[in-house]
Every structure is written in C-alpha cells, then in structure tokens.
Amino acid sequence: MSLEKNDIVTIRIEDMGNEGEGIGKADGFPLFVKGAVPGDLVKVKVMKAKKNYAFAHLEEVVEPSPYRAVPPCPVANPCGGCSLQHVSYEAQLQYKQNKVRNDLIHIGGFDAEYIDSISEPIIGMEEPYHYRNKAQFPIGKDKNGHLVAGFYAGRTHDIIPNRDCMLGVKENKEILDIVLDHMKACHIEPYDEVTHKGLVRHVLIRKGFATGQLMVCVIINGKKLPKEDVLAEKLMQIKNMTSVSINVNTGHDNVILGKEARLLAGEERIIDKVDDISFCISPLSFYQVNSVQMEKLYKQGLIYADLKGNETVWDLYCGIGTISLFLAQKAKQVYGVEIIPEAIEDAKNNARINGITNAEFFVGKAEEVLPEKYAQFREKELKGEGIQTDGHASADGEGTDERQCKPAGYADVIVVDPPRKGCDAKCLETILTMAPEKVVYISCDPATLARDARILADGGYELIHVRAVDQFPQTSHVEAVCAFKRK
Ligand code: SAH
Numbered sequence: 001m002s003l004e005k006n007d008i009v010t011i012r013i014e015d016m017g018n019e020g021e022g023i024g025k026a027d028g029f030p031l032f033v034k035g036a037v038p039g040d041l042v043k044v045k046v047m048k049a050k051k052n053y054a055f056a057h058l059e060e061v062v063e064p065s066p067y068r069a070v071p072p073c074p075v076a077n078p079c080g081g082c083s084l085q086h087v088s089y090e091a092q093l094q095y096k097q098n099k100v101r102n103d104l105i106h107i108g109g110f111d112a113e114y115i116d117s118i119s120e121p122i123i124g125m126e127e128p129y130h131y132r133n134k135a136q137f138p139i140g141k142d143k144n145g146h147l148v149a150g151f152y153a154g155r156t157h158d159i160i161p162n163r164d165c166m167l168g169v170k171e172n173k174e175i176l177d178i179v180l181d182h183m184k185a186c187h188i189e190p191y192d193e194v195t196h197k198g199l200v201r202h203v204l205i206r207k208g209f210a211t212g213q214l215m216v217c218v219i220i221n222g223k224k225l226p227k228e229d230v231l232a233e234k235l236m237q238i239k240n241m242t243s244v245s246i247n248v249n250t251g252h253d254n255v256i257l258g259k260e261a262r263l264l265a266g267e268e269r270i271i272d273k274v275d276d277i278s279f280c281i282s283p284l285s286f287y288q289v290n291s292v293q294m295e296k297l298y299k300q301g302l303i304y305a306d307l308k309g310n311e312t313v314w315d316l317y318c319g320i321g322t323i324s325l326f327l328a329q330k331a332k333q334v335y336g337v338e339i340i341p342e343a344i345e346d347a348k349n350n351a352r353i354n355g356i357t358n359a360e361f362f363v364g365k366a367e368e369v370l371p372e373k374y375a376q377f378r379e380k381e382l383k384g385e386g387i388q389t390d391g392h393a394s395a396d397g398e399g400t401d402e403r404q405c406k407p408a409g410y411a412d413v414i415v416v417d418p419p420r421k422g423c424d425a426k427c428l429e430t431i432l433t434m435a436p437e438k439v440v441y442i443s444c445d446p447a448t449l450a451r452d453a454r455i456l457a458d459g460g461y462e463l464i465h466v467r468a469v470d471q472f473p474q475t476s477h478v479e480a481v482c483a484f485k486r487k
Helices: 089-106 112-118 171-185 228-236 291-305 322-328 341-353 366-382 425-434 446-458
Strands: 008-016 022-026 029-033 041-049 054-063 119-123 134-141 147-152 159-161 200-207 214-220 241-248 260-266 270-274 277-281 312-316 333-338 359-363 387-389 392-394 413-416 438-443 461-469 479-486
Touching: 008 029, 008 054, 022 041, 029 041, 089 112, 089 119, 089 446, 089 461, 112 119, 112 461, 119 291, 134 159, 134 171, 147 171, 171 200, 171 214, 171 228, 228 241, 228 260, 270 291, 277 322, 277 341, 291 322, 291 413, 291 438, 291 461, 291 479, 312 322, 312 366, 322 333, 322 341, 322 359, 322 413, 333 341, 333 366, 341 359, 366 425, 413 425, 425 446, 438 446, 446 461, 446 479
Parallel strands: 029 054, 119 461, 214 241, 312 333, 312 413, 333 359, 413 438
Antiparallel strands: 008 022, 008 041, 022 029, 041 054, 134 147, 134 200, 147 159, 200 214, 241 260, 270 277, 387 392, 438 479, 461 479
C-alpha cells in the first residue's frame, strides 16, 4: 500500500520510535505519529509520505491505550522538553528497557535470549517529576510584546511560556519572576535571535539537591545588565541563594553560554553532594541533571566494577570527576580523562575538598591520552621499571601478582561514560590492548552503546550485565550501564 499526503487512515499503534512517537502500520506501511501511544487505535492524517514510511498527524484517539496518561503539565504538547508525558510512567520504563535490549540485539548482534538472561530491571524514579537540578530558560517576547520565559517548542526556537516547568525545581518560578520583573522595570529587552539585538538571552538555574544551594546565571548579549546590583540583591534574598552571576555571550549561534563570566553576588560555585562526596559546580560544569538517579547510576557502575580495593581504574570521559571520586573510595588508584580543561580543574578541586588523594586527572581526548599513557607504560615496563609497589620501583615486572600503585597506562578496570556518539574507535582499540579485567560502559545512547559493545565482544570481552537507569523521566532519553569481563 502506498499512502499520499492528506490520506486519512485508522491504525493500531504497536511500537514507539526514538523520540517517543507512536508507530503503527497501514497494510504493512509504517506510520510515525507524534502523541500516539502503543496500544492506541488512532485516526491519523498523512503529512509527509516517504518511500518506505510516512509521518502522520494524530486526528483522533478512537480507542485509548491502557498505557495512555493525562499529561499533568498544561504545555506538555507544544513544549519540546517532554515527549512522553502522555505515556504512563510504567510504560515509559518498559519502553526504555526494550530500547536498550533491542539495540543490543539488532545493532550489537547479541543473542536475544542471552541479553534477556543478563538484563536487570530498569531503575526508575519513585517521583518522576521535579527532578532536574538544572534549567536553562530562554527569554523572549510573545506576540503581544510581553516578556516571556519558557522552553523552545519542538524543532523551533519559538518560546512556549512556562516559568514553572514540572521537571524543574519549585524555585525556578520565583527566580524567573524576579529577573523578568527587573527587566520590565529597567526596560531591558530580551535578545532577538533574528536581529541579534536585545540583551537578555537565557537564565540558567542550578540547585544542589543535597545541599539546597541555588545558582542563577543571567546570560546576556553585552557586558553589563542595567542595575545588576539591584537584581543581585533581590535574588540573594531567596532562601539558599548561593551564587548570582552574569555570563557574556555575544555570539550569533545557538551556544547558550559564553566564555566570560562575572560574579555579582555570593560564591562562584555551588556545592552538591552525591552520597558522601561533595562536588563544586560552576555554571559551565557538566553535571548529571537528575541528582536522585545519578546516585543510583553511579552506584550501579560501582557494583559492576566490583572493586576489592587494590585495583587501578580508569574513568574515561570523567567530566568534573564525579564517577572517578566515587570509584576512588573503593580502588587503589583512579585516573580520569576529560577533554574540557575547566572540568579537569573542577575534578582536581573536587578530589581536594573531599580529601581524596588516589585520583589523578588528565586533560585531553580519551582516544589520545589513553594510548599515550599506555605507550609510556609499556616503554617503562620493557625497560623493567614498569611496576611500582607502594612507591618503590621494582624491576621484576614479569609475572608479578602485585597490583598496587601501577603507573598510569595500566588498568584493572576501565569505566567509560562517553557523550552520545559513543567511544572513538581508537579508544576502544586501546582498551582492548590494555586488556583490563573489567570494562563498565555507562551510556546515554543505546545505539552507540550496542555498536561499541560489539567491538568489545569481538575483542574478547563477555557482556555480563545490562541495566537501564531512567535519568530522564517524561522524555525519550535512555541511559544504561553494561558490564564486560575479559574472557
Ligand atoms: N562522567 C561524567 C561526564 C559524562 S558526560 C559525569 O557523569 O558527570 C561526557 C563527558 O565526556 C563530557 O564531560 C565531555 O566533555 C567529555 N568528552 C567528550 N568527548 C571526549 C573525548 N573525546 N575525550 C574525553 N572526554 C570527552
């Protein structure tokens, strides 16, 4: 069957696509329907027909799926932030678990029964709202010229006004009200992406969930905000407000934060805690947005690393050292690698404030630093100076069981937590050459995870555990942890 634009068909939704859209078939021809839920019987109108599939608009839910939910947020539909609020949380978790499973099978080429036998149930949230510790609200004007703060509509930069996002913290609204009132009182214009005129671009808000500390950073297309001291004073009156700053971004692209920052009041950074470890966070730092799930994710990673205390561990893509410091509590030595120099500065500082002395950090690409350190290690080893035990150089690298104080370049366990594009081929190749006993792979994209898992499996590693952790309820993002053991 071929379909054309404006055709109307009634279909049963059977599956969910990568962005949470419903997928159903009309005589075998797949249709992607935003807002439709697996199990729904829906009447849809074809909007765009391609050769092998089409996008269709949801006209009517003829028979609702049992997995359908009423979105609690009034702007859930137009807002580009949440794509799954209309799906029950239970079904969201099921979808995410299946996504990891199916990618490992179809992209990774693993046996379905085997994957089912090693998969553990997804870790969801008890309260799957108000979990984000960070929000970046674009500031603009509505059709009537009123100042608005909110989120971009899906695939556009139209702002859907919403100061009280259901994924965010309750303080967001109070902070935005103060900033927008100040803009109004001082006649400050929001930035216009088309003309590049106007001053205020975004308001970034962060909260340390464990400490309650709050940070506000106003991102402006200029050097100074009129009466910024007055604004800072008002913001500092909010309970637990710890940091108020300005970030200068005069660029014409979509990047939110500029390089130049200036503190208006309070401290440069806020502190948050995960378990017993404190982390200093700046406006620019990468920090997992879901504090509650972050702890569960790291703990799961730690379980899979199964450290006994004498291991040398690498944490590749370490950001501000969160996972590294978690691992350092249980390992002999941890080495972290991260591409952003400021994040490594934060990581070193975080080690210091926690009194952690067995973590060392390197700036650079994982695919460059790891091979470099490994080559240096091999060279030393060949010269017979490779193995150090408790600080003493020892010449008999050969056949020793000593696994203490190994220099950088050696690994018992390698943990990776790459961005969505996954690990670089050179990085995986080096991991295989270094042959650690275990590899723990934390991933925010099951497709690249599956691709890389296949490379590890072909290189002699057995995939022994798989577990998804829901870091992003109400959205289609999927996070997972896998454990590999050297055969
Ligand atoms: N493990 C950290 C950060 C994970 S996000 C945490 O849980 O908080 C992925 C990190 O990889 C980012 O900090 C990003 O800056 C970094 N990164 C991206 N490409 C990289 C590369 N090629 N080598 C090293 N780090 C990289």
